[in-house]
Amino acid sequence: MDTYFKALKQILEGKDDITFFSGAGLSTSAGLPDFRSDENGFWKSNSPVHFSDFLSSKAFRQKSWQNNIAIHKKIKNTKPTKMHNLVNKVLKRRSNNFHITQNIDGLHRSKDNENNIIELHGSIFKAQCLECNAEYETLDYFKKLNTGEDFICSSCQKGFIKVSTISFGQALAPESLEKAENASMTCKFFIVLGSSLKVSPANNFLRIAKNNGAKIIILNKDLTPMDDYADIVINDCLENIYEEIK
Ligand SMILES: [Zn+2]
Numbered sequence: 001m002d003t004y005f006k007a008l009k010q011i012l013e014g015k016d017d018i019t020f021f022s023g024a025g026l027s028t029s030a031g032l033p034d035f036r037s038d039e040n041g042f043w044k045s046n047s048p049v050h051f052s053d054f055l056s057s058k059a060f061r062q063k064s065w066q067n068n069i070a071i072h073k074k075i076k077n078t079k080p081t082k083m084h085n086l087v088n089k090v091l092k093r094r095s096n097n098f099h100i101t102q103n104i105d106g107l108h109r110s111k112d113n114e115n116n117i118i119e120l121h122g123s124i125f126k127a128q129c130l131e132c133n134a135e136y137e138t139l140d141y142f143k144k145l146n147t148g149e150d151f152i153c154s155s156c157q158k159g160f161i162k163v164s165t166i167s168f169g170q171a172l173a174p175e176s177l178e179k180a181e182n183a184s185m186t187c188k189f190f191i192v193l194g195s196s197l198k199v200s201p202a203n204n205f206l207r208i209a210k211n212n213g214a215k216i217i218i219l220n221k222d223l224t225p226m227d228d229y230a231d232i233v234i235n236d237c238l239e240n241i242y243e244e245i246k
Contacts, residue, residue: 005244016188017096025194027103029238030081046070051169068163080107083238091116098183104165118180122165131159184208191217197224
């Protein structure tokens, strides 16, 4: 076995705190479309709604909900990959292991890892009132598209209900950011899974981890601008890497 794979396997099976950071590469290997390299045109036909448009017009709110339905349909038959399962096994072992993810598809979830998952960009399975933060199940709101009703919170009667994924133009939730910062600060190993690390805050968490003494491991198909920070870089798709370390 290649030395890098051997080291990685030892880390994953070891007793030190690990924080994973995953991007689209973890989900594309499960067959989901990536926004940046959308070969099948999924995102073209379901173009994202800017946050300011969501606030200003009912038609855009309907479009946003329509997109959510399309994503639900798209992922219906998608299953977590072996790498998702491996990460969950590592999370289950220690309460101080965390998984920060930019993915909204919920493939990373399992029933025992809720407290160790930080969904930076939210989730397609939840909806929230933008005024009073009341939480709703997205499925209950799909029928409003047929009735033509607007998406108004039944609790405060004034806020709009939006799928809890972060839209373009919308700020990330401060509590997720704080949790992700803490998980980056305290870990001994910071492992990137399938992220190009080109945008903030993705690369900030890596810097925070590095500045606090963590070893950095980057597993990504392509080179990233943060590779110089890393102790181990493996450029391959995650399925292939999994086969080497399973
Ligand atoms: Zn409300």
